[in-house]
Amino acid sequence: MAEMAHLVAARLRGLGASVELCPTSGHPVVYGEIDAGAPRTLVFYNHYDVQPPEPLDEWTAPPFGAEIRDGRIYARGVADNKGNLLTRLQATECWLRGAGSVPCNLRFVFEGEEEIGSPHLEEFTHRYGERLKGAVGVVWESGGKDASGRPAISCGVKGICYVELTARAANQDLHSSQAAIVPNPAWRLVEALHALKDVAADRCLVGGFYDAVRAPTATELALLRENPLEEQRMKANWGIDAFINGLTGLELSTKLLFQPTCTICGITSGYGGPGTKTVLPKVARAKIDCRLVPDQRATDIAAKIRAHLDARGFRDVGMEVLSAENPSQSPVDGALAQAALAAARATYGEDVRLQPRGAGTGPMFLFKEELGLDCVSGMGCGHAGAHVHAPDENVFVEDYFGTVAHVGRLLGGLGCARARRARGRQGGDVRSAPAA
Amino acid sequence: MAEMAHLVAARLRGLGASVELCPTSGHPVVYGEIDAGAPRTLVFYNHYDVQPPEPLDEWTAPPFGAEIRDGRIYARGVADNKGNLLTRLQATECWLRGAGSVPCNLRFVFEGEEEIGSPHLEEFTHRYGERLKGAVGVVWESGGKDASGRPAISCGVKGICYVELTARAANQDLHSSQAAIVPNPAWRLVEALHALKDVAADRCLVGGFYDAVRAPTATELALLRENPLEEQRMKANWGIDAFINGLTGLELSTKLLFQPTCTICGITSGYGGPGTKTVLPKVARAKIDCRLVPDQRATDIAAKIRAHLDARGFRDVGMEVLSAENPSQSPVDGALAQAALAAARATYGEDVRLQPRGAGTGPMFLFKEELGLDCVSGMGCGHAGAHVHAPDENVFVEDYFGTVAHVGRLLGGLGCARARRARGRQGGDVRSAPAA
Numbered sequence: 001m002a003e004m005a006h007l008v009a010a011r012l013r014g015l016g017a018s019v020e021l022c023p024t025s026g027h028p029v030v031y032g033e034i035d036a037g038a039p040r041t042l043v044f045y046n047h048y049d050v051q052p053p054e055p056l057d058e059w060t061a062p063p064f065g066a067e068i069r070d071g072r073i074y075a076r077g078v079a080d081n082k083g084n085l086l087t088r089l090q091a092t093e094c095w096l097r098g099a100g101s102v103p104c105n106l107r108f109v110f111e112g113e114e115e116i117g118s119p120h121l122e123e124f125t126h127r128y129g130e131r132l133k134g135a136v137g138v139v140w141e142s143g144g145k146d147a148s149g150r151p152a153i154s155c156g157v158k159g160i161c162y163v164e165l166t167a168r169a170a171n172q173d174l175h176s177s178q179a180a181i182v183p184n185p186a187w188r189l190v191e192a193l194h195a196l197k198d199v200a201a202d203r204c205l206v207g208g209f210y211d212a213v214r215a216p217t218a219t220e221l222a223l224l225r226e227n228p229l230e231e232q233r234m235k236a237n238w239g240i241d242a243f244i245n246g247l248t249g250l251e252l253s254t255k256l257l258f259q260p261t262c263t264i265c266g267i268t269s270g271y272g273g274p275g276t277k278t279v280l281p282k283v284a285r286a287k288i289d290c291r292l293v294p295d296q297r298a299t300d301i302a303a304k305i306r307a308h309l310d311a312r313g314f315r316d317v318g319m320e321v322l323s324a325e326n327p328s329q330s331p332v333d334g335a336l337a338q339a340a341l342a343a344a345r346a347t348y349g350e351d352v353r354l355q356p357r358g359a360g361t362g363p364m365f366l367f368k369e370e371l372g373l374d375c376v377s378g379m380g381c382g383h384a385g386a387h388v389h390a391p392d393e394n395v396f397v398e399d400y401f402g403t404v405a406h407v408g409r410l411l412g413g414l415g416c417a418r419a420r421r422a423r424g425r426q427g428g429d430v431r432s433a434p435a436a
Numbered sequence: 437m438a439e440m441a442h443l444v445a446a447r448l449r450g451l452g453a454s455v456e457l458c459p460t461s462g463h464p465v466v467y468g469e470i471d472a473g474a475p476r477t478l479v480f481y482n483h484y485d486v487q488p489p490e491p492l493d494e495w496t497a498p499p500f501g502a503e504i505r506d507g508r509i510y511a512r513g514v515a516d517n518k519g520n521l522l523t524r525l526q527a528t529e530c531w532l533r534g535a536g537s538v539p540c541n542l543r544f545v546f547e548g549e550e551e552i553g554s555p556h557l558e559e560f561t562h563r564y565g566e567r568l569k570g571a572v573g574v575v576w577e578s579g580g581k582d583a584s585g586r587p588a589i590s591c592g593v594k595g596i597c598y599v600e601l602t603a604r605a606a607n608q609d610l611h612s613s614q615a616a617i618v619p620n621p622a623w624r625l626v627e628a629l630h631a632l633k634d635v636a637a638d639r640c641l642v643g644g645f646y647d648a649v650r651a652p653t654a655t656e657l658a659l660l661r662e663n664p665l666e667e668q669r670m671k672a673n674w675g676i677d678a679f680i681n682g683l684t685g686l687e688l689s690t691k692l693l694f695q696p697t698c699t700i701c702g703i704t705s706g707y708g709g710p711g712t713k714t715v716l717p718k719v720a721r722a723k724i725d726c727r728l729v730p731d732q733r734a735t736d737i738a739a740k741i742r743a744h745l746d747a748r749g750f751r752d753v754g755m756e757v758l759s760a761e762n763p764s765q766s767p768v769d770g771a772l773a774q775a776a777l778a779a780a781r782a783t784y785g786e787d788v789r790l791q792p793r794g795a796g797t798g799p800m801f802l803f804k805e806e807l808g809l810d811c812v813s814g815m816g817c818g819h820a821g822a823h824v825h826a827p828d829e830n831v832f833v834e835d836y837f838g839t840v841a842h843v844g845r846l847l848g849g850l851g852c853a854r855a856r857r858a859r860g861r862q863g864g865d866v867r868s869a870p871a872a
């Protein structure tokens with residue numbers, strides 16, 4: 001992690017940015033500033049950490065080799081998020097080399113703990129927040145093309161409450177013949193999990209779980225209607241016959257973006273290798289990921305899960321909160337969102353989707369709710385088959401350069417606004433932004 | 437496995453046995469014969485395979501190092517079953533060195549697939565069964581002292597039906613944000629498992645599961661009453677407050693030995709490492725071990741589990757049978773059982789337990805039901821804290837030599853029977869059996 005932070009800092013310095021490694025209780029935030037004397041300031045938020053590469057045997061290329069094959073780059077993090085981070089740096093470089101300067105002031109916030117829930121980013125925003133205030137907004141880290149190949153711009157994220165449940169029994173793994181008389185933590189965990197969810201209805205049973213869920217506005221619903229999910233392609237890509245409960249259309253989009261989830265990300269107990277091992281496990285663990293929507297709060301949901309387990313008689317099942325982030329929503333008709341949309345259309349053509357929010361999570365609330373900065377997401381080089389968080393993560397080389405261009409045009413657009421204002425005052429010519 | 441088979445064969449040949457490696461569709465059976473011209477023949481059944489050593493980081497000694505520390509030998513298989521296998525060879529060696537010959541003819545059946553359910557031992561018993569018929573019986577592979585330090589002799593085993601359940605959804609692990617709309621096989625598996633068992637009652641819900649369960653006879657119940665489990669010590673050893681549903685006394689013994697089980701030996705899905713990984717798993721697997729009692733049949737139980745899952749709507753959940761063995765019961769008042777008991781008392785003193793059967797599994801039915809040979813178990817060097825099938829498997833050095841003596845005395849006892857018959861005919865003196 002330290003090596004990666006220093007590598008990112010060096011790349012930033014190479015652009016002439018003033019760079020600080022802002023220490024936190026965890027990994028440092030790499031913070032960079034480029035002041036162009038422009039009236040507008042734009043913030044880039046990205047992260048230099050990645051998900052674990054496991055399971056290693058399911059990769060067709062070394063996860064840290066960045067192999068280019070058939071027009072794609074394969075590497076852990078190439079879509080999420082090292083690839084996108086680099087597009088910001090290279091778009092900046094294009095401006096500097098092509099025009100001699102960037103059309104707006106830039107602030108780079110590159111953290112190292114996004115994939116574990118950004119537990120210490122708040123330390124950065126508290127200390128450095130003043131340097132960001134007044135910016136036009138924050139270009140978020142993630143994004144890319146949907147299953148139909150259309151770019152999608154969005155203005156919000158879900159939150160997350162990620163907990164680990166642990167059931168224990170004997171102090172050691174026992175021969176499974178003893179299971180006739182010794183409690184089995186795996187069965188106990190199955191019961192606790194069963195108590196958390198009505199699986200058939202795909203509804204979380206935790207008391208009060210849905211209380212703070214905000215319904216979509218008319219504008220948001222209209223966007224969902226205008227931009228239906230590419231259901232056939234998604235199903236084909238993922239090899240599934242149907243979505244949960246056969247949902248389609250607006251119901252499906254609304255569920256994806258406006259409903260919280262309660263997801264088993266992992267269960268482990270006893271023996272998981274090939275063949276048989278006749279063992280009575282001493283422990284069973286489940287990792288549970290709840291994606292949250294406005295106005296749910298992560299710590300509140302964690303407390304409700306604990307209370308629900310207690311009320312259902314599962315006081316013996318341990319629970320540890322591993323990650324807690326609140327959801328966040330910026331307006332879809334804000335200046336930054338509209339500038340990002342215009343830059344996307346200039347880059348990719350008119351067929352660009354604008355959606356209220358994404359289904360993923362990130363610490364937007366620290367910027368939006370605490371610093372008052374609108375956030376826009378979707379300026380990334382991912383795609384529907386990018387295998388984000390999974391083996392064979394990849395992006396198309398073409399999409400990578402498309403993203404560089406998209407980001408470059410956004411800078412140009414924000415700069416043109418300055419130029420338009422200047423022209424309004426002085427009547428001078430405006431040089432159009434170079435194609436980055 | 438091949439190396440181990442040859443090592444065992446070489447040890448047998450070193451005793452003067454005629455040895456064959458009987459090929460099967462799996463690993464070979466090492467078969468040895470020592471003919472002493474005696475009227476009685478005894479069969480030893482043991483196995484040279486062991487359980488996987490994982491989890492490796494929970495061992496305090498190398499699992500294949502046989503480290504001796506504080507009076508114990510630590511090694512995978514030292515209790516189950518390489519230690520016991522060696523005691524048979526060394527007891528034989530004691531007779532050969534001390535008396536020049538063994539007091540009864542010996543047949544050694546050492547298989548290499550006990551830990552995976554002896555799937556090919558039947559090929560051996562079909563081809564070599566004639567060579568075993570007429571023997572006084574079979575000394576089984578397992579056994580040792582209970583939690584109070586008392587040796588326990590028993591005359592039967594449970595069967596096993598070990599299946600793996602598999603739930604699948606997408607063709608790849610997905611970012612967990614997609615869990616709002618893409619089915620999660622981990623939740624599906626939790627539901628299927630929940631449908632298999634009433635966990636609170638610890639009762640399998642599979643239709644017909646208990647139909648063939650034979651109640652204990654009056655003799656068997658009397659033995660259970662005479663020899664209660666060392667409940668306090670077992671609980672202390674295993675660090676549990678209570679047995680399942682607070683059972684004690686005769687209820688507990690009966691449940692352990694006369695009731696079948698339905699046990700989760702392992703669950704795996706998604707991410708199980710430290711911290712968080714926000715993944716929607718593509719697959720979820722559970723290993724289920726049902727220990728069976730007379731007159732349940734393993735293939736019948738497998739069919740009933742499949743039918744139950746189908747009837748509950750889980751046709752999509754795959755099931756593979758990984759192991760299937762029938763239970764077996766020999767009479768507790770048979771000649772071999774009584775001889776083993778007498779040898780145990782001569783070795784360890786009067787405080788020896790005789791119990792109808794053990795809670796473990798082995799292919800006794802191939803010998804008892806198919807070849808008509810009584811089986812006796814419990815002549816082993818294990819103990820309640822032996823960590824069989826678990827990290828830090830161990831036996832006491834003292835118990836190891838105790839078992840050599842116990843086996844040696846059984847041979848002597850069976851030989852004395854010959855001598856007694858001979859004395860009855862000839863009136864000659866009988867040299868007492870040496871302490872092996």
